[in-house]
Amino acid sequence: MRVDEILGPDADRPVMAAALLHDSGKVDSGLRTPGRVVATVMAGLAKHDEVTIRRWAAGGGYRRRVGLYLLHPERGAERLERCGSDPLTVAWTLEHHLPRGECTVDQHLADALREADND
Ligand SMILES: [Fe+2]
């Protein structure tokens, strides 16, 4: 279900932008679906260790692409912020993989965005 179908009039421009752009940071990696699957497996093998992932992103080769992919929330959020996006759009982009309790976005909006993304 689309976020505007879930939220109705609460799906304003920042919410719609969040729904559409939260994964925009993935483009930096240049990975397509098979590479993204590999990246997800590598993240699991590295136990999602942030230091390791940042080291990969700062390095070269395929590990760099994996690191960039795994850092897509913050890379996308930084870019959207630089472009003048609404704080809600930036926050959801940054936090969309965090556990529900760690997310600062309004829970009603976050739940709708999460549901729409899982469809
Ligand atoms: Fe994502």
Ligand SMILES: [Fe+2]
């Ligand atoms: Fe997503």
